[in-house]
Amino acid sequence: xxxxxxxxxxxxxxxxxxxxxxxxxxxxxxxxxxxxxxxxxxxxxxxxxxxxxxxxxxxxxxxxxxxxxxxxxxxxxxxxxxxxxxxxxxxxxxxxxxxxxxxxxxxxxxxxxxxxxxxxxxxxxxxxxxxxxxxxxxxxxxxxxxxxxxxxxxxxxxxxxxxxxxxxxxxxxxxxxxxxxxxxxxxxxxxxxxxxxxxxxxxxxxxxxxxxxxxxxxxxxxxxxxxxxxxxxxxxxxxxxxxxxxxxxxxxxxxxxxxxxxxxxxxxxxxxxxxxxxxxxxxxxxxxxxxxxxxxxxxxxxxxxxxxxxx
Amino acid sequence: xxxxxxxxxxxxxxxxxxxxxxxxxxxxxxxxxxxxxxxxxxxxxxxxxxxxxxxxxxxxxxxxxxxxxxxxxxxxxxxxxxxxxxxxxxxxxxxxxxxxxxxxxxxxxxxxxxxxxxxxxxxxxxxxxxxxxxxxxxxxxxxxxxxxxxxxxxxxxxxxxxxxxxxxxxxxxxxxxxxxxxxxxxxxxxxxxxxxxxxxxxxxxxxxxxxxxxxxxxxxxxxxxxxxxxxxxxxxxxxxxxxxxxxxxxxx
Numbered sequence: 001x002x003x004x005x006x007x008x009x010x011x012x013x014x015x016x017x018x019x020x021x022x023x024x025x026x027x028x029x030x031x032x033x034x035x036x037x038x039x040x041x042x043x044x045x046x047x048x049x050x051x052x053x054x055x056x057x058x059x060x061x062x063x064x065x066x067x068x069x070x071x072x073x074x075x076x077x078x079x080x081x082x083x084x085x086x087x088x089x090x091x092x093x094x095x096x097x098x099x100x101x102x103x104x105x106x107x108x109x110x111x112x113x114x115x116x117x118x119x120x121x122x123x124x125x126x127x128x129x130x131x132x133x134x135x136x137x138x139x140x141x142x143x144x145x146x147x148x149x150x151x152x153x154x155x156x157x158x159x160x161x162x163x164x165x166x167x168x169x170x171x172x173x174x175x176x177x178x179x180x181x182x183x184x185x186x187x188x189x190x191x192x193x194x195x196x197x198x199x200x201x202x203x204x205x206x207x208x209x210x211x212x213x214x215x216x217x218x219x220x221x222x223x224x225x226x227x228x229x230x231x232x233x234x235x236x237x238x239x240x241x242x243x244x245x246x247x248x249x250x251x252x253x254x255x256x257x258x259x260x261x262x263x264x265x266x267x268x269x270x271x272x273x274x275x276x277x278x279x280x281x282x283x284x285x286x287x288x289x290x291x292x293x294x295x296x297x298x299x300x301x302x303x304x305x306x307x308x309x310x311x
Numbered sequence: 312x313x314x315x316x317x318x319x320x321x322x323x324x325x326x327x328x329x330x331x332x333x334x335x336x337x338x339x340x341x342x343x344x345x346x347x348x349x350x351x352x353x354x355x356x357x358x359x360x361x362x363x364x365x366x367x368x369x370x371x372x373x374x375x376x377x378x379x380x381x382x383x384x385x386x387x388x389x390x391x392x393x394x395x396x397x398x399x400x401x402x403x404x405x406x407x408x409x410x411x412x413x414x415x416x417x418x419x420x421x422x423x424x425x426x427x428x429x430x431x432x433x434x435x436x437x438x439x440x441x442x443x444x445x446x447x448x449x450x451x452x453x454x455x456x457x458x459x460x461x462x463x464x465x466x467x468x469x470x471x472x473x474x475x476x477x478x479x480x481x482x483x484x485x486x487x488x489x490x491x492x493x494x495x496x497x498x499x500x501x502x503x504x505x506x507x508x509x510x511x512x513x514x515x516x517x518x519x520x521x522x523x524x525x526x527x528x529x530x531x532x533x534x535x536x537x538x539x540x541x542x543x544x545x546x547x548x549x550x551x552x553x554x555x556x557x558x559x560x561x562x563x
Contacts (some may be wrong), residue, residue: 003499050407053407053410053411054410054411054560055406055407055410055411055560056560057560057561074413074415075413075414075415076413078411078412078413078414079413081411082411083407083411085404085407087404089403089404089405089407089408090405091324091403091405092403092512093324093327093328094320094323094324098323102316102320103412105313105316106313106316106317106408106409106412106413106414107412107413108413110314150408164509270451
């Protein structure tokens with residue numbers, strides 16, 4: 001696998017004056033992988049993306065694209081790179097075709113390959129019917145797609161997408177996610193977002209960044225496991241005594257909430273749900289609600305960051 | 312090669328905006344008015360000139376004064392054309408497209424500059440038609456004419472380089488326009504301050520002045536020092552532009 005390391009980032013740090021926007025970040029991206037970059041606003045996602053695409057010089061650290069040092073030989077390294085910034089870098093006064101032809105040329109595609117590259121990129125991003133329209137007259141969603149088409153026009157080894165589904169309607173979001181998965185098969189894709197379902201739908205691996213530091217790097221399954229919290233909320237019409245609930249197998253602690261609701265904390269991967277339902281039926285507790293609580297991304301952040309602080 | 316693609320895009324975007332067409336129309340109109348006024352004057356004194364020995368020809372009397380005034384008109388116009396070069400890309404956030412493409416900063420700046428020069432070539436072509444129309448009625452001093460237009464081309468290239476640099480400094484095209492107009496006008500009149508200063512200061516200031524070198528070339532005096540001045544001027548501002556654009560990566 002190591003021969004197919006498309007991005008290698010070592011101890012990347014970026015200071016804005018005294019503020020550390022990115023602090024000692026190290027990670028890798030392999031071929032055939034979609035890496036999701038998660039983080040709240042201002043966590044340093046965009047700064048990191050700008051650094052690995054050569055738009056921003058890191059204060060310290062190394063970046064290599066497809067084995068080529070981005071800081072030493074930027075021109076060669078950038079040839080393997082496609083980048084969609086937060087705001088699609090489109091010229092409003094050009095038509096989609098003109099713009100994509102220009103992008104193909106900028107990425108040093110030879111003249112005879114330009115037409116096929118433009119056609120393929122348009123097809124992949126659903127732009128075939130708007131080729132002759134001015135970009136300025138297109139909707140935000142279409143402009144976003146033009147931005148993605150621009151990033152993949154030269155079939156780069158690495159595609160970096162900064163919040164690619166912002167401003168798209170649900171159907172378009174589905175299409176773009178499908179496209180990202182498809183890209184992930186032959187290329188390496190880095191995707192930044194703060195939308196959790198997006199990561200679950202598209203990524204193979206997740207990195208959470210907080211205050212410029214990598215706080216979690218895990219596969220998507222690992223993240224899902226972390227999100228399964230160890231508590232369920234139940235609502236009962238005829239609640240029994242607390243002691244009876246805490247006597248259920250694997251229940252660690254019971255908190256009483258209002259309206260006959262209880263939160264049952266249980267051991268990891270041992271939900272008391274089945275036992276609870278059986279007891280409820282047998283004893284006539286009148287169970288009408290049972291919700292396994294899932295942690296939100298926010299909870300994971302809080303969880304991880306407080307854990308680090310106490311450690 | 313990359314430089315030409317950037318230049319072509321730049322030129323195309325210029326001509327897609329009404330600004331470029333309006334600038335061409337206004338410059339042509341003003342210059343035609345000046346040219347006709349000058350021609351009128353020439354017709355009035357033509358009889359006297361015919362009696363003189365070594366009388367100045369039509370090129371000297373009509374074309375050269377027009378070119379001298381053209382410098383002032385173009386000084387007002389060039390900042391409007393150069394203002395968008397980088398600042399507009401920065402404002403519209405399209406610079407990442409160029410920065411993440413396999414291009415060096417030098418290629419980006421040279422491409423932009425070449426696009427602007429392309430526009431200037433069109434403008435010079437239009438202006439050249441006026442004196443060339445005189446060949447219908449008589450002969451021209453083509454050597455002097457070529458020297459005059461070379462001077463104008465160098466001057467435009469110098470204005471453009473200064474304008475490009477100011478455009479790299481800001482994200483607001485209007486700020487870039489006002490800034491580059493101020494800069495160019497200042498370098499134009501810098502020798503005015505030299506009149507009461509000591510000789511040494513005066514000579515430095517007058518050497519720095521664009522007007523001195525432009526005037527010398529217009530008189531038909533082709534001195535390599537003047538040529539060197541223009542080339543140095545252009546090269547300096549292009550290097551400044553590359554440096555400034557590179558700085559974008561270092562700090563935001």
